[in-house]
Amino acid sequence: NAGVTQTPKFQVLKTGQSMTLQCAQDMNHEYMSWYRQDPGMGLRLIHYSVGAGITDQGEVPNGYNVSRSTTEDFPLRLLSAAPSQTSVYFCASSYTGAPLNIQYFGAGTRLSVL
């Protein structure tokens, strides 16, 4: 059972480049979410989804897009990377359509934007 799989683990981008962070879960979880973690700050919600076809913005959505075409996948797109997006990104999922159950986290993606 793979759980929550994030790829890549590390990425270096130049300012203005685009990329997609992948997140997949094999537990048939309804709720999926993306967070960024910066030094001295708690994890902050970027976008979340309560089920396939439904997404919504979190606390810090600017510069990021998401889609949820299947239950399993929840990719995070950076359309034009900026140095302020240098961070560690975590994807998480849980069983119900709201974070009222144990959360399962991916291993994280460490992103540097030069």
Added chain:
Amino acid sequence: KNEVEQSPQNLTAQEGEFITINCSYSVGISALHWLQQHPGGGIVSLFMLSSGKKKHGRLIATINIQEKHSSLHITASHPRDSAVYICAGTSGSRLTFGEGTQLTVNP
């Protein structure tokens, strides 16, 4: 003002000590999560609770709904407990996180 606040930010203990980490949260939080982030960066859920108390091994989590306060206790602490402990509150469809408590347990 953050919806979820943790204390202390840093905590150093000697092996065997009883440890308490505190979390206060605001109105609108319906459930409280405790997470552990390993030195390597991985995050693991420890507990999710909306009332009462939960125990798993040497870890105990309690919540007082009236006071909007939760505590994570570690009994007989061990160096392998060294990690960042994070509380997070569920509000609607969102999780809001505290800044974390860096725990170091010395042998």
